Amino acid sequence: MRKNLSLLAAGVLVLLGHAAGAAPVNRMILPDDVQPTAYRIAVTPHLAESTFDGRVEIDVDVRRRTHRIELDSADLVIAGASLDGEAAAPRMALDAKRQRATFTFAHALAPGHHVLRIAYSGRINDQAAGLFHLDHDTPQGPSRSLFTMFEDSDARRFVPSWDEPARRATFELTVTVPAALMAIGNMPVASTETLPGQLKRVRFGKTPPMSTYLLFFGLGDFERVSRDVGGVDVGVVVKRGDTAQATYALDAAARLLPYYNDWFGTPYPLPKLDMVAGAGGSVTFGAMENWGAIFYFERDLLVDDKRASEDDRRRVFETVAHEIAHQWFGNLVTMAWWDDLWLNEGFASWMEVKAVEQLHPEWTGWANDAGSKQQAMDIDARRGTHPVIMHIDDVSQAEGAFDTITYAKGAQVVRTLEAWQGDDTFRDGVRRYIARHAYGNTVTEDLWKSLDVGAPRPVTAIARDLTLQAGVPLVTELDSRCVHGHTVVALAQSQFSIDAPPVARWHVPVKVAVLGGGQARAVVVGAARQALDVPGCGPVVVNAGQSTYARVRYSPAGLAALVPVFGRLGEDDQLGLLSDTQALALAGKLPMGELLALMAGVPPSRDKPAVAQLLLTQLEDLDRLHDGLPTQPALRAWAQSVLAPFLAEIGWDSRADDGGDVRTLRVALIEALGEFGDPRVLGEVDKAFARYLAQRDSLDADHREAVLYVVATRADERTWEQLHGLALAAGSEVEKAEAYVTLGHARDPALGRRAMTLAISGEPPTTVASRVLRAVGRVHPGLALDFIADHWTRVEPLFGEGAGATIAARFFDTGADPALLPRLDAFVHAHVPPATRGRIVKNAAVIRYRASVRTLRLPEADRWIAAHAPGR
Numbered sequence: 001m002r003k004n005l006s007l008l009a010a011g012v013l014v015l016l017g018h019a020a021g022a023a024p025v026n027r028m029i030l031p032d033d034v035q036p037t038a039y040r041i042a043v044t045p046h047l048a049e050s051t052f053d054g055r056v057e058i059d060v061d062v063r064r065r066t067h068r069i070e071l072d073s074a075d076l077v078i079a080g081a082s083l084d085g086e087a088a089a090p091r092m093a094l095d096a097k098r099q100r101a102t103f104t105f106a107h108a109l110a111p112g113h114h115v116l117r118i119a120y121s122g123r124i125n126d127q128a129a130g131l132f133h134l135d136h137d138t139p140q141g142p143s144r145s146l147f148t149m150f151e152d153s154d155a156r157r158f159v160p161s162w163d164e165p166a167r168r169a170t171f172e173l174t175v176t177v178p179a180a181l182m183a184i185g186n187m188p189v190a191s192t193e194t195l196p197g198q199l200k201r202v203r204f205g206k207t208p209p210m211s212t213y214l215l216f217f218g219l220g221d222f223e224r225v226s227r228d229v230g231g232v233d234v235g236v237v238v239k240r241g242d243t244a245q246a247t248y249a250l251d252a253a254a255r256l257l258p259y260y261n262d263w264f265g266t267p268y269p270l271p272k273l274d275m276v277a278g279a280g281g282s283v284t285f286g287a288m289e290n291w292g293a294i295f296y297f298e299r300d301l302l303v304d305d306k307r308a309s310e311d312d313r314r315r316v317f318e319t320v321a322h323e324i325a326h327q328w329f330g331n332l333v334t335m336a337w338w339d340d341l342w343l344n345e346g347f348a349s350w351m352e353v354k355a356v357e358q359l360h361p362e363w364t365g366w367a368n369d370a371g372s373k374q375q376a377m378d379i380d381a382r383r384g385t386h387p388v389i390m391h392i393d394d395v396s397q398a399e400g401a402f403d404t405i406t407y408a409k410g411a412q413v414v415r416t417l418e419a420w421q422g423d424d425t426f427r428d429g430v431r432r433y434i435a436r437h438a439y440g441n442t443v444t445e446d447l448w449k450s451l452d453v454g455a456p457r458p459v460t461a462i463a464r465d466l467t468l469q470a471g472v473p474l475v476t477e478l479d480s481r482c483v484h485g486h487t488v489v490a491l492a493q494s495q496f497s498i499d500a501p502p503v504a505r506w507h508v509p510v511k512v513a514v515l516g517g518g519q520a521r522a523v524v525v526g527a528a529r530q531a532l533d534v535p536g537c538g539p540v541v542v543n544a545g546q547s548t549y550a551r552v553r554y555s556p557a558g559l560a561a562l563v564p565v566f567g568r569l570g571e572d573d574q575l576g577l578l579s580d581t582q583a584l585a586l587a588g589k590l591p592m593g594e595l596l597a598l599m600a601g602v603p604p605s606r607d608k609p610a611v612a613q614l615l616l617t618q619l620e621d622l623d624r625l626h627d628g629l630p631t632q633p634a635l636r637a638w639a640q641s642v643l644a645p646f647l648a649e650i651g652w653d654s655r656a657d658d659g660g661d662v663r664t665l666r667v668a669l670i671e672a673l674g675e676f677g678d679p680r681v682l683g684e685v686d687k688a689f690a691r692y693l694a695q696r697d698s699l700d701a702d703h704r705e706a707v708l709y710v711v712a713t714r715a716d717e718r719t720w721e722q723l724h725g726l727a728l729a730a731g732s733e734v735e736k737a738e739a740y741v742t743l744g745h746a747r748d749p750a751l752g753r754r755a756m757t758l759a760i761s762g763e764p765p766t767t768v769a770s771r772v773l774r775a776v777g778r779v780h781p782g783l784a785l786d787f788i789a790d791h792w793t794r795v796e797p798l799f800g801e802g803a804g805a806t807i808a809a810r811f812f813d814t815g816a817d818p819a820l821l822p823r824l825d826a827f828v829h830a831h832v833p834p835a836t837r838g839r840i841v842k843n844a845a846v847i848r849y850r851a852s853v854r855t856l857r858l859p860e861a862d863r864w865i866a867a868h869a870p871g872r
């Protein structure tokens, strides 16, 4: 599954009191005395009624004499059951809370093969769980499509089953559906039979043995475009009329599939691979890797060549790369239980970037992904983090495992190990793992075993430390000395923590480079000084290439040597040095002046947009921390002096050779410099806005976004009304949404309140209204919180199910005002169910930390800025 990480940042489940690697004594799983081997499922959906009828025949292998068969079933009405065609029906007991159905037989079942038959019916859901529908408008009226979404544990809403990843079985699905619609399953259609009443019966081929969560069924007024890729029928399935937008994803899959076939060493095993687009979107996920029939929301699969940006193409390519990687890591080889979910998600998240590095080097995969690494490290430095391998007792906890630690830290663990072993050795180990465990289930240790067969640099010690312990390793460069043409670098290992539980030791593999000299590798363990010899003399880069999951702290001399040569470092190292220095300085482990001097020294360039983007984000963060402080104007003046040369370098106007990154950066620079009050940017913005009011096509999409943002932040009542007029008059849905959201950016609190009043008035569309509230929440968190609490009955429907948790987790995760805490607490107690409150506890910790940064760290920063102010 590909998750939306922006939500996950706040979505870490707090599981206290579970020791990693503890014996699974409390694991709530089905008894293993009866094992399913094959399902034959027949389903008839009733689209208009949102219900379906089902029949299933399950081949089971009884391993020990028993009177009972117990399986998973949720929200299904079971009409009857029989074993081996016997007339006598078993006694049936349903436990809705535990989602279990138990059949008790009058006689004991003998060991061996039996056939269990169940007739049942179920619901077609509005939300993406089990069988669900998505509706869209067409010129002929509304059109309904059906899809399934079973991960982690919702196959039981479609078919009574052993709904646990290790209970692999084959599946043969037959559906009775309207003849005019297209049905999609995991396997190609084996037969189609015409039935009376404009119906047809479609039978799909038998799947290989697989986990229940990978089963798929889709139905709709679809079109399919396809291509033969090395003997595999690769298809993109879209709603009627959208085939032109399918080409990009089809091309991507046609490049990715051969790359993976080679890299994994085992060819994709199914005869076809469909990628199925569903209309609309979900706040929580973008796509799901069902074997042979991957589901995507349209924005993650379709590319409209006329409108798509480079970022859109990249997002689609990455999502396709992620989901196809799962066909091996996840589908062919599956984790035995949710504890090891990272084997799926960490690996697929790593593989998507690896594939980008190989097939789209111009997108600078790891540099572009640096943000998710930092997000993982931020979470991992705090209380509430958890080891990559989680302890999950019950499926109700499994959902909490789909978080930033599992995805983003998991990906960094894989990256660390690959860099340590070397690309080829690592790939050979993965090939061994896939070949050895194909069609099987594994635990994490199985991967370490395969990687270490004959490997000159084994990974097990490093890998166990990174996956069984939470927290961020810190490598400190104690000093570096040039001795006869080589450098002796002294290193030690500790932990970078804000308030995370302490961890004594990691085995941390690092590459150390001397600029203008050579490189050396070492595993740094423990606090004792460890010396490493590197050829050549010059500034030293620790964790060169940034492939290891760790932060680096330099000695004052070591950092001072790097500042003047910053522009000569690789992009990854520039990003790593800026991020580590910021994290350490805010946490009080480095002087703020060292951070600010480093930021001021970043040379303006258009070659490394990711670095400029990070610098800009760091300046904006410092600005937010200064909100309401008398030193904010001085900070902003300094920030202008740092950023303005970047805009001068890339230019106000678009250029034909601008990459997507440069265009995104230009928008961000105009917005940031506008917020900081840069007079030249404000002059350009005012001119451009006046022209835009007179002539709507005078601005391209990038400049429209940037100009309206800056105008909105500084708006007075008259300007705000002009912006409101633009929203009312907007020609396209996209422009309309953009214009409404703009209204929420105003810095004037009275206008913030007006924007929120407008949002709940019913005038803007629901999805836009929630974004307006979010925009106000970023500028005026206290005001937004009070308004939302006061107007709860009107706000709640804008966010749907779990509204309170979504708002509390997403709106109030970056504030720095402790006065917000009791109000947030009151809001959470009023509107968030206890089970999901854990997420918001973390927000409160972030707010408290940022408040402490404000009082403890900013005075030092402000003194440095006063001493280095521009023009002095």
Ligand SMILES: [Zn+2]
Pocket (backbone or CB within 6 Å): 001, 002, 003, 322, 326, 344, 345, 348
């Ligand atoms: Zn995934």
